[in-house]
Amino acid sequence: MSGSEGSPKTPExxxxxxxxxxxxxxxxxxxxxxxxxxxxxxxxxxxxxxxxARRDGRDPMALGSAINRLITERGWETPAAVGGVMGRWPQIVGDDLARRCVPERYDEDERVLHVRCDSTAWATNLRLLAPQLVARLNEDLGHGTVQLLKVHGPGGSAHRYGPLRAPGSTGPGDTYG
Known part of the structure; x- marks a missing residue:
């Protein structure tokens, strides 16, 4: 028996x-x-x-430090923080709500977070929870970062063609308006 047969193989x-x-x-x-x-x-x-020897701007730095420096220099602190919240959405709102309602975008000028829900019932539920959710988000992001939570109902394609289309109708059978 050779030495290579009995010894364990080292993984590549x-x-x-x-x-x-x-x-x-x-x-x-x-x-x-x-x-x-x-x-x-x-x-x-x-x-x-x-x-x-003094450090200057040409010295190498860690990637995390470079990214933090870039975010600070460009004034991207708030959008980056809100992006982090969107990534942690299930931990902030809970799994049930996160499965039904998803943050779409953050309007930095107006400090509005837009959230899309998959049904009108969940949109109504989220509207009722909006004050607590805004408080929780501002606790995470800093006071005044999110001033309004704008809740949108389900988005569907408009059914514009077909024999039973009512004049002036705009979309699917869901009652969200």
């Missing part, structure tokens, strides 16, 4: 493992380039290591 690296290996190699290469550049500049200056 995949996905995240490959990314980690590539990142580690890139960091080591960057460190090596930085050390070489530092040695060259020291040779030109004719001296040893200098302390007190």
């Amino acid at each position: 690296p995949s996905g995240v493992d490959l990314a980690r290996v590539a990142l580690r190699a890139a960091k080591e290469a960057a460190r090596a380039r930085g050390d070489a550049a530092q040695q060259k500049s020291q040779a030109r200056r004719g001296g040893g290591l200098r302390s007190g």
Whole structure:
């Protein structure tokens, strides 16, 4: 029996493992380039290591820090926060309501969150819960971020053609108006 038959097989690296290996190699290469550049500049200056190097805008930074900096510079804090709330909608409103009502968009100028419900009954229910929901959203996002919750009923295609279409009718049989 050879040594490879009895020993457990090591799995081939995949996905995240490959990314980690590539990142580690890139960091080591960057460190090596930085050390070489530092040695060259020291040779030109004719001296040893200098302390007190200052960071500037050209220094590399973590991706999360770069994104947070971009959001702050562009003034996107509120839209980003509201986007996070839309991603956590089931945790905020509960699973039952989240299955029936979905946030569609946030109007930053008017501070209105538009929510679409799949039936008129759920739209009515959400309208009754709107004050509590706005308070909960502002608790998460900051006071005054959402001033109004605009609830929309089910959207369907208009039935414009057919022999039994009533003049002036606009849509499906749901009674939402």
